[in-house]
Amino acid sequence: MSYDYHEPHSLDDALALLTRFGDDGHLMAGGTATVLLMRQGLLRPAHVVSLRTIDGLSGIARTPQGGLRIGAMATHRAVERSDAARGYSPALVDAFASVATVRIRNQATVGGNLAHADPAQDPPPMLAALNATITVRSPRGERTEAVETLAVDHFTTSLSHDEVITSVLLPPILPGTREVYLKFLPQTADDYATVSVAATLRFADDATVADVRIVLGAVGPTTIRAKRVEDALRGARPTPERIRDAAALVRDEVDPLDDLRGSADYKREMARVWTERALAALTR
Amino acid sequence: MSTHRLRFTLNGTPRELEIAADRLLIDVIRDDCGATGTKLGCGVGICGTCSVLVDGELVSACLVPAVFVDGRSLTTVEGLAQDGELTPLQDAFIRDGGFQCGICTPGQLIAATALLREHPRPDGREVRDWMMGNLCRCTGYYGIERAIMRASGAGGQSDGRGLGGQRPPSLS
Amino acid sequence: MTGVAEATTSILREPEYRIEGRDKVTGAARFAADIVRPGMLHAAYVTSPFPHARVVSVDLTRARAMPGVRAVLTGAETKPQRLGRRLQDWPLLAWDRVLFIGDRVAVVAADTVEIAAAAAAAVDVEYEELPAILDPEAALAPEAPVLHPDAAGYAYLGGGTRPTVPHPNVQGHGIREHGDVDAGFAASHRVYEHTFTVARTHQSYLEPRASLVWLEGDRIRVVTTNKAPFALRQHLSVSLGIPESRIVVDAGHIGGDFGGKGLSIDEFVLYHLARVTGRPVRAVTRYADELQATNTRHAARIILRTGVDPDGRILAHTSRVIFDGGAYAAGKPVATLMPGDAMLTLAGYRVPAARVEAMAVYTNQVPAGHSRAPGQPQNAFAAESHMDLIARDLGIDAFALRERNVVRPGDVDVTGQPWHGTDGAALLAKLRSASRYDDRTANIRSVGAKGIGVGIALGVRHVGRGRASMVLRVTASGHVELHTGVSDQGGGAHTVFQRIVASELGVPLEQVAVIRGTTDAVPNDPGVGGSRVTPVQGSAALAAARALKKRLGDRELEEVGALEVIGEAAQETHEASMYAYALVAEVDPDTCKVRIRQATLVADVGTVINPVALRGQLEGGFVFGLGQAVMEDLRVEDGRVVTANLGDYKIPTIADVPPLTVELLTEDPGPGPFGAKSAGELANPAVGAAVANAVHAACGVRVMSLPVTAEKIWRESRRSGS
Amino acid sequence: MKFTHTATVAASRDRVWAKLMDIPAAARCVPGVASVRAAGSDKYLGTLAVQVGPVRLVLDGDLVVTARDEKAGTASVKADAKDSRVGGAIRATMALHLSEKEDETELRIATDLAVMGRIGEFGQAVIKRKADQLMQDFADCLARQVMR
Known part of the structure; x- marks a missing residue:
């Protein structure tokens, strides 16, 4: 670890620094993932640009439309403690509260978590299931991107080096929608998930499924949207049999690795089990 | 590498240091300030032996860049007892077997202090959810939970765990 | 046997308040990594990336040229020095061949940790890769490459000569036989054979090893996390060729040991660095290196064969146990060069005839050494799973089968010796009532509770043996100081000694101070380990108190002025104690995740001296065993440890431990002070089998390997279609 | 870690x-390979850049054809490379085998890869996937180039 550290006081200054440093620069938010990679010697930036001293990046508030806006520098714990976030979706709070331990959640930020693109993290599947978008600033201006498409591979996003996530925007949740976040931990309570499932489901007046979104974590190079499972349920009455049959389709949608949290076979089967459990919880 | 002037308070005492950009908080606390109560264990934010409070928030000093604490106040295990008087938590850790080897103890105490500030009378589940980031290889955790319960005023009554006396929970 | 006098019982009933407690809860307790010396340098190693390779050349040019680098040494300079607690087979630095990933080739001393690490990375080593032996069975093949061709020349410490081995890749080997085994099998109603495997695990003390060495005149000062300072002094003396009188070892608070910190691997090269630089040199192990390159618990493969009569009574038993010893045997202190209780298969049962064979084998894996109750978690898992499988096949209740076979005083056990220790029948009776075994099993049957089951397992541990001495000094003010070389790795040794001495003298606890000294300041001590502290060092403390009482006669402590007495104890007991578990487990039918709903432990501990510490040892032992039962697996791929941090090598958190009830047997006095026995290794080994048995009862799936993970149960249930 | 790929x-x-x-031409089929040049008979020097998220490895090393048998359609290649910044290295041995079936040729590559040093401490599973x-990209690229 040997680098120059910069604390710009405005986003424009931060963007100017990132532009200047190019590949030699690295953005730091809460620092948990970055410090680890630097300590292991795997990440060796010449310049670290911190967002710590830029005001206005950490608020959490409901939008006038009934959605939720989370500043990129809000910590996981801030989301966990936020009445606005809880009022918007308790399942969202569950997902943030599932991350590692209190210490990590006090330090790690919402934007940093998304930029790290670790497919085993808890918030991304829930944010994707809630159809969240991020706002990204660069010297070229502002753009938005869906959380679902942000990560493109293990630890890799579609962001370029001079782009900064400034906030996460969650759209209003339509009345009648239910949400759930489930995380399977066969070893210890502080572990990464073997598989996690975030899902939202809205019933139509005739008790059929008007809409459903299912996103899995830890079973692919990115979070995985289970579109075939969704299609099998949309417009149908979610009987236990139908849920079971639909959940079975998730096996072919996930793309897990053999690793310390389970073999690919086991994870594929657990993806099915937990998808079924998530759907059962939403239709109970 | 850039250097930075760092001003913070450590257990109430103002400190001012000139540090290199890449220094970690754990090293500044232990090496520069000589406060060796905070321990380095796993070095990857898992074990919790380096738990400290930054403006009252519990963090892993092995993961925090030291430059982050400029202008903030730090509490380490050395800052718990006031004028030689142990806190109820420290006393309970001694009486209830909250430690054995003692290497995780500073971190356990700091984490439990933060817990009791947020949940003054926690139930067993709150204790376990909060404290799961602080590993202990000696006690099996039962003594730690008893100590926290005693210090919180719950009289050491954890929920049916621990040694003897209580009836085992029934099946089903 | 010593009776417990009235005066003493009153003090033993006093609440326990750890004498070092205040230091530990205020951060004042200083551990080895907290100690600094002026001008101190930091060490970093150059290690092998190959499991087996010839070192062709080592180029130090770049490393030596780096600013802040004060010395770089290679094996060429430390050759032929080797280290080892018994067999000195581990080179301080390798000079010809490296035998595992992490084996040390060179060491750097530099002004900062960062410079040392950078310089180590700048050492260019050329290797010629050699075929690696990663499996003990392969190592035993007749044509297998010999990993230690020069073994005959290695020093073997502690007197005697190294026992012969049947194959050059065997570290240690033993066969023990008693009774007429063939006749026993011939007379058997059924003969069962099962094969079990146990994963390699790590002690996972949270304090990485640390040591600091400097020279003071012609003396060598060592601050260390080693838990046996006198043994380390001897060891340094032999390895470095320096008289013991020139070496001072200081081992204070130790941040957890669990067997792993009996082996030192840094202090030797730190001496050389201190010698060439003239400065203090410190090494603090990176946790990744703790997991990859110190000394683990042995992975094992265990084959048990047992013949029984129609009622399930054991008639004959054979076993073959193969431990993966890794690249070096240096971590093993025992004469056999196997894990301490390698031969104790089917412990705790009456075995009229047995033939037990065990061996530890060299491979190109991370070296294995001692870990809490060495050899026993492996053997207890196999034996207690085996007993359950036999009970099932015979249609006998698992509890009843154990009651029929459990050893009672005077019975011949698997070692062929008459049993001196716990009455197994009394222990099981207590377990039956404390765990409400009958109610629970009847309840599960009556409600047809699927996925819930009760598992039983018992375990045996010898009461610690050895010799120790303690010095008691009376001060002019009538205070008593106990001077000891016992370091405390967490068990509460010093509080035990204080309570013993105060009890025997009939004085308040505050009147007895315990002062731990360096190897210079106190008499020789065997160190912490082998369940020894309370029975052996505790007996020495008691002997010293008795000697003092004798010297005092009718006088009060305040009247005698300065006075010193020595107490000595030699425990060569064959006493053992027993413990047993009943675990209620629930297995999720879809994920196969196991939840322990409740655990009951009954343990025979004799007289209780430190109630809080005893409780901690048993509760902590249970959770230590639970980790190894359900999750811990130091995974190795192609010789490389892939669980190289505590994020990947998972140990239980507070949220993972189940409700635990502990019941004690205290009536039967042990050989320790006031009738105490041992507790430190009395709870962890049997947990694995208790879990495996409970899982089988819960869902009909038998897992024959540790750890019993959800995925293994799932895989097995799919295979067997249950 | 061992892999088998076919094209x-x-x-x-x-x-x-x-x-x-x-x-040199074939090696350029591996994404991230730069500057392959001959250094004696059957020995080549080159650089491979690999990126996993923020982790960038620049592996410098050599590649040696240790055996070739045109008649049998088999060859063995050994690659050694290290990243001196991160402090890690890779060693790969590849057994190549060509078999002709009717109008097609199947290329089979059996790779045994060892990842050493600090690089190896980064998730093994992710490294394996990468x-x-x-x-596979190499095999596919080679197939495309031959057909061109």
């Missing part, structure tokens, strides 16, 4: 063999 090329075995044994992708 089928609609070309004769001789053509594929010629392409494969033009090492290496797997790299080798």
